[in-house]
Amino acid sequence: xxxxxxxxxxxxxxxxxxxxxxxxxxxxxxxxxxxxxxxxxxxxxxxxxxxxxxxxxxxxxxxxxxxxxxxxxxxxxxxxxxxxxxxxxxxxxxxxxxxxxxxxxxxxxxxxxxxxxxxxxxxxxxxxxxxxxxxxxxxxxxxxxxxxxxxxxxxxxxxxxxxxxxxxxxxxxxxxxxxxxxxx
Numbered sequence: 112x113x114x115x116x117x118x119x120x121x122x123x124x125x126x127x128x129x130x131x132x133x134x135x136x137x138x139x140x141x142x143x144x145x146x147x148x149x150x151x152x153x154x155x156x157x158x159x160x161x162x163x164x165x166x167x168x169x170x171x172x173x174x175x176x177x178x179x180x181x182x183x184x185x186x187x188x189x190x191x192x193x194x195x196x197x198x199x200x201x202x203x204x205x206x207x208x209x210x211x212x213x214x215x216x217x218x219x220x221x222x223x224x225x226x227x228x229x230x231x232x233x234x235x236x237x238x239x240x241x242x243x244x245x246x247x248x249x250x251x252x253x254x255x256x257x258x259x260x261x262x263x264x265x266x267x268x269x270x271x272x273x274x275x276x277x278x279x280x281x282x283x284x285x286x287x288x289x290x291x292x293x294x295x
Contacts, residue, residue: 120232126156126246126254127230132196133189133218134203140196144189144220146252153186153279154248155271158222158233158241162194162202166265168212170243173268175215185250186275188217193228193241196221233259247275 120127128146135142146154157174159167171190178188192199199219205211220227222241228234233244245266247256255278260266277284282294 120230120254120257122254122257124254125252126248127227129220129222129227129230131191131220131222131227133220134196134199134215135218137200137203140200142218144218146248149187149189149248149250150252151250153184153250153275155181155186155188155245155275156191156231156248157188157243157245157266158191158228158231159243160192160235160238160240160262162192162198163205163210166263167192168202168207168210170265170268171212171215171219172207175212175217177268177272178216180272181275184272184275184279189220190215190217191220191222191227191241193222193225193234193239195223231257235262245271247271247278249278 126146130143130145133142133144159170174188181188199221202211207213222228225234228241231244233242235242242262243260245258246254249255256274276290277288280294284294
């Protein structure tokens with residue numbers, strides 16, 4: 112039986128819950144993370160297809176380099192792929208010049224059973240990998256933004272930050288709105 116994407120995932124509705132192993136404890140790899148762990152904070156939940164590839168490390172390291180800016184906005188970052196936590200650990204322990212990512216400033220979660228990618232409607236059933244999905248979830252667990260790109264196209268951390276700040280501004284933000292500008 113093939114899995115069908117979650118047709119009920121919708122901006123303005125509760126985000127699907129999840130429970131995944133992470134690299135929070137890089138030695139034991141036994142710490143789980145759930146959506147409830149982020150209650151009271153904004154969450155950027157982003158997926159990439161596979162560790163040890165070409166575009167994926169550019170996104171993970173870029174989010175890692177900007178994670179403090181997101182935390183200043185009361186927002187946490189959680190990265191996810193369908194690779195195992197053991198693969199994530201190997202990727203972290205591999206230097207960037209050898210196709211690794213080195214240490215990162217947020218946990219990498221393993222959706223090894225593919226339930227979370229399926230729930231968020233971004234599972235490529237043929238490959239078992241997740242498309243590049245990015246979701247912004249508000250402090251009450253409501254999905255406020257989603258974007259999914261082809262596996263070959265990386266996302267912009269700057270645009271993600273702009274959208275987060277627009278959502279936090281609480282007003283009508285016109286096209287090309289930037290933080291500090293007036294809302295409508």
